[in-house]
Amino acid sequence: MSAQPADPTCPVARTVDIVGDKWSLLIIRDAFDGIRRFNQFQRDLGIARNILAARLRDLVHAGILRVENATGGSAYQEYVLTDKGEDLFDLIVSLRQWGQAHAFAPGEPHSVLIDATTGEPVPRLSYTTPDGGRIQARQARVRKVGEP
Amino acid sequence: MSAQPADPTCPVARTVDIVGDKWSLLIIRDAFDGIRRFNQFQRDLGIARNILAARLRDLVHAGILRVENATGGSAYQEYVLTDKGEDLFDLIVSLRQWGQAHAFAPGEPHSVLIDATTGEPVPRLSYTTPDGGRIQARQARVRKVGEP
DNA sequence: CCGTATCCATTCCGATACTG
């Protein structure tokens, strides 16, 4: 996205540089929702076609989307998430959960995440360590590389 | 950020509209790292001063940062995360974890998250339901409001 | 249907200078 990440050793900065853009994030969201074709993205997002083409190209180049030939006789292409792209699921979940909590008036309707196997709404997810522990923002510090 | 969210019922779109911007995300990251003053942000990010002023204003207006009088005799102001802003911790963690996994070459050094109480690096966090379950991307679907 | 190309307006951004 930009020439120089602010801090080249910070993983947050690296990620922001790759997907830290309104349209990229919404395209990825759509991809998780099963959208695969150019015009589907275009209509769903209301994005200009030239911008969409540029973003799709960048995301493919970044290894987040992959171009696939459509099933059936048509020669048209589709854009699907790679494994690297699917690993952005947590990021989209984070965006979704914060929005649900802080960007809607009480009682205002919004879309929700559904467990496809049970059909039930997914409850609020929280980050846990492998042994079930939690980390609060206040407990966490960033250690720069090279520091003791 | 923009006038019209693509889909007004989607929490992802709402969040992206508020913080889905390179500089906003990096400012929030810095705020979690304890940066509080205008010139600290400016030097750390290398951002233009007028852009920084605009972003800080927007983030304060969005209720993510709050202006506080600096301690001590100085009359200078500081920018600190509100509770709403601290709830973006998971989002920053998501950015960080994806970057660590996918945006660095093997062995390339990067900053890490540290548990402030133990001093130990925070292990890989994963999203779990309140009863300890996990949700994979493939299992999840978005149900639009109004759908059965 | 899938893109690319072009035009034009708007915004963004960085650099610099300036004020309290």
Next chain:
DNA sequence: CAGTATCGGAATGGATACGG
């Protein structure tokens, strides 16, 4: 130190038109 003001270049964005 903490901003505001301005300026010019670059990127973004929307609309439309065009070819595979």
